[in-house]
Amino acid sequence: MRKPLLFPLFASACLMPATGIAQTDSAGDVPASPEEAEAKKEQVTDIASITSDRGIVTRPGRLTIEPAFSHAHSNATRVAIEGYTVIPALLVGLINISEIQRDIFVGALTFKYGFTSRFEADVRVPWLSVNEDLRERQAFEGTPVDTLRESSGEGLGDVELSARYQLNDGLEGWPYVIGVFRVKTPTGEGPYDVDQRVVEDSEGNPIGVELEERPTGSGFWSFEPGFSFIYPSDPAVLYGSLSYVWTMKEDQGPENGGEVDPGDVVRFGFGMGFAFNERTSFSLGYDHSVIRKTSFETNSDLFGANFDRIQVGSLSFGLAQRLSTNTTLSLTVNVGVTENAPNSELTLKLPITL
Template sequence: MSTKMLSFVSLLAVAITPGLTEAAQADKDTISTDRSTAISAPKQDHDPATDIASITADRGIVTRPGRFSIEPSFSHAHSNSTAVAIEGYTVIPALLIGLINISEIQRDIFVGAMSLKYGFTSKFEAAIRVPYLSINEDLREREVFQGTPVDTLRESSGEGLGDVEISARYQLTDGLAGWPYVIGGLRVRAPTGEGPYDVDQRVIEDNQGNPIGIELESRPTGSGFWAFEPGLSFIYPTDPAVLFGNLSYVWTLKEEQGFENGGTVDPGDIVRFGFGMGFAFNERTSFSLGYDHSVIRKTTFERNIDLFESNFDRIQIGSLSFGLSQRLTQSTSLSLTVSIGVTENAPNSEITLKLPINP
């Protein structure tokens, strides 16, 4: 294979968006999680585009027909936020009468996942991803106007199977005549993890024994809702780099849960988009820089004839990611991605390590 062709293959391999399910995802998935870069071995008897396996967040070229791709992965996301709640009134701009509650929340999410992909044709592949989550959360708070210097500490954790994802992707264009590669996809997330309404709850009381809220006994490992995500990915090789982008919409089904006397919860749908560029240092090492953003719409709660909405109109989650990939053998790559949250609700940092294997 010529030097020019090898360069094209290496550059195209890094055109995958650094990606939280989950938890992310987020869930984030997550909200939360799906970020890295990879290079597959060039083959002289194949179209270079089909020689590059789709790794991570469905941003690459589809898997070759009749071939499996196995991808174990591990990620750690850390979040640290401070919230100030004020209940009172202002006498003058410098004097507040009432109660100020300051709380600090630290959350660590560890996700181990196994993904399996299979190429049915040169343009169509299907995949399944099974995650396992471990979540630790610490809450430190102090009621400032109670006259106590002692912080109240609460710890909670959760561990178990997350939401399993099944996806299918189809390559719509061949990237010829100056056009980008366009890949259409559909991802389905099943509520196999323990959702927020599946875990036990306890009532929080104030110093006088009055109930002031409800707290979960443990952290949920799943969303508790079915979700469907159609989307498009774009890859445009332009020497000496590759430009990429993606756009998708997450439609979440509402469920009858959350209220003892019957009610329906409708989680807000999500609009996701991302863009970036990849660059190959040589035939084995590649680097990518990308940005991902999610807009989560307002959640609504219905009980009998009453309708309630969440306090936030919408939630913005944006992350800037840096990815580095090294091809270890002809069939194995190792990729490392570091993501930094740039919006208030995004995880402070996330580190993802993946080992895609193409036997």
């Protein structure tokens, strides 16, 4: 299950350099007035706030409270074949056809505080509601009746702690570079925390494991260092990011495969934001995650020794509208472009700066 959310990009920084250094216009030759520099900073802030977690460096002493709501929908059809072929056109065995529909609703509250002109930290607390419907049929059993199963889960998700530091001033044509470090805690109910039952075929042979309810968290600690880049080119903003997620392995007991080592994740993304005017901006980008194999200590028939590598890619676009000096409303739409990505994801955010 992919969490909505898919992966984060950090692509924005304050356009104002450190105190005492003059800001220049887009040509890089004529010093801009403080009013012009402030206007550019506000535009970049609006552009970066469209998509989730762009890494805006909050001004010193300012607290930003950001309520957010998102909905992700996934719909997939899978065909599992257990048998052998006599000739290429003839299969002897069992064909299981299943259709899975999953809806994930996430309400989150983020608190972000700027300690200095270059350093900020935040905490994000999510609440998840997951609904999943499974419709399947065994093609060789000669029955027109589908088997329907429904499951759901609701509760606290994985709380995230993040810190960002602006590494340079972005002068002389260089992009702004921001170092990012994120920690995800296993506060949500993980896959190994919920009740499980063994799924058997018509002959009583185990063919898999089914969860009694949907988990709301990963169940593992993870640490994500990375970098984000932003290049202002008035009126557009170009951005990119690169990060690596390391997940700690844990012993889940012999019935769950022993020591489980979740696959690490390589994340990258890029895109562009464009300001239509002082209040409205638009963003278009692409996010991609490469999830490596998950390994188990035991070579169980139910779990297997390894899972294949997973590719998750999505195209995102959105709009942001400045409602007041301290409030911006943003709407983002993500469309999955790989098999394991959610079909669609809608995110609404309302950051309020105090």
